Amino acid sequence: MEVFSDFQCPACKTLFTTTNRRLMDDYVSSGKVYLVHRDFPLPMHAYSRVAARYARAAAQIGKGEAVEQALFQNQEKWEQNGDVDGTVAAVLSAAEMAKVRALVKGGTLDAAIDKDYALGQTYRVNQTPTTVFHSKGQTYPFSGVMTYEILKQFLDQLLSQK
Amino acid sequence: MMQSSPLNARRIFIWIGRLVLAGIFIYAGYAKLFLPNFIPWPLFALRFSLSTNLSNFAVQVESYKLLSPGGVSFVARTLPFAEIILGLLLLIGWQLRIWASLITLIMLGFLSVVSRAYLLHMNINCGCFATPEPLTGMTVVRDGALLALALFMTIFAFIEARKPHPWSAPEKA
Numbered sequence: 001m002e003v004f005s006d007f008q009c010p011a012c013k014t015l016f017t018t019t020n021r022r023l024m025d026d027y028v029s030s031g032k033v034y035l036v037h038r039d040f041p042l043p044m045h046a047y048s049r050v051a052a053r054y055a056r057a058a059a060q061i062g063k064g065e066a067v068e069q070a071l072f073q074n075q076e077k078w079e080q081n082g083d084v085d086g087t088v089a090a091v092l093s094a095a096e097m098a099k100v101r102a103l104v105k106g107g108t109l110d111a112a113i114d115k116d117y118a119l120g121q122t123y124r125v126n127q128t129p130t131t132v133f134h135s136k137g138q139t140y141p142f143s144g145v146m147t148y149e150i151l152k153q154f155l156d157q158l159l160s161q162k
Numbered sequence: 163m164m165q166s167s168p169l170n171a172r173r174i175f176i177w178i179g180r181l182v183l184a185g186i187f188i189y190a191g192y193a194k195l196f197l198p199n200f201i202p203w204p205l206f207a208l209r210f211s212l213s214t215n216l217s218n219f220a221v222q223v224e225s226y227k228l229l230s231p232g233g234v235s236f237v238a239r240t241l242p243f244a245e246i247i248l249g250l251l252l253l254i255g256w257q258l259r260i261w262a263s264l265i266t267l268i269m270l271g272f273l274s275v276v277s278r279a280y281l282l283h284m285n286i287n288c289g290c291f292a293t294p295e296p297l298t299g300m301t302v303v304r305d306g307a308l309l310a311l312a313l314f315m316t317i318f319a320f321i322e323a324r325k326p327h328p329w330s331a332p333e334k335a
Contacts, residue, residue, distance in 0.1 A: 127294050143198040144218035157206040
């Protein structure tokens with residue numbers, strides 16, 4: 001599953017907090033499903049690219065999940081004042097934060113974000129979140145939020161296919 | 163005997179109202195059910211795509227912060243079907259006064275909720291056609307215009323119904 005997401009989009013927050021966290025516990029942890037986060041920062045959001053940089057930097061030091069959770073849970077706060085750095089710093093140690101800041105300032109993360117964005121365009125992603133399911137050679141792109149119960153039924157059907 | 167022409171201004175207005183409102187209602191219901199996801203086969207993917215679209219619509223209904231979770235679910239699961247059925251009934255013209263009145267009431271409801279959201283500066287999507295569309299002053303103006311169309315169509319439908327049908331046989335002296 002590839003999830004094209006924007007950290008400043010309210011629907012992406014809903015998908016993450018209500019569905020994808022349970023998905024990670026029930027399907028990703030057990031290896032039944034691979035979940036890939038793809039950055040798709042929409043131009044209309046002032047801080048989503050900044051947030052994507054921090055999340056990518058955190059992922060490089062093994063703290064991607066914690067930072068993703070912090071960014072989504074505090075979305076309403078940092079989108080008002082742009083304090084992405086402070087939001088991330090609240091969940092990392094000083095040493096980890098120093099590494100993240102160095103990576104963000106290094107300026108190498110934008111290329112990876114742009115690569116995700118370009119990949120999204122090949123799937124004709126035009127809104128976030130968009131989830132692209134890959135199973136046995138078939139591709140199923142879905143836009144928007146789905147409840148965990150509905151997603152579970154779909155995944156069970158896909159996994160039961162031979 | 164009152165005379166009635168098949169093509170007076172009121173009847174033309176009723177026809178325009180029926181075509182415009184029926185088209186908008188049918189498209190709005192269709193969009194909520196089938197856009198942006200529609201995978202017709204296999205059947206489980208079709209069911210998933212419809213469920214996902216209704217879930218997305220439920221998120222948009224919830225964003226108005228007006229209904230309980232049960233109310234949100236009820237509206238999200240019934241409104242798209244109701245819009246399609248009402249649009250078709252309006253197009254057919256059977257029992258026009260009833261369906262025109264109902265559509266006017268629904269438009270009044272839509273206008274009330276979008277006006278409230280606009281006046282409260284709620285930064286949300288309209289949800290009118292299921293695709294992301296920020297709720298702005300234009301949304302309020304558009305819904306107001308559609309309400310006016312529905313209202314006049316209904317009033318004219320009641321007025322015209324009092325007259326003999328233009329194609330009915332003339333009354334005997």
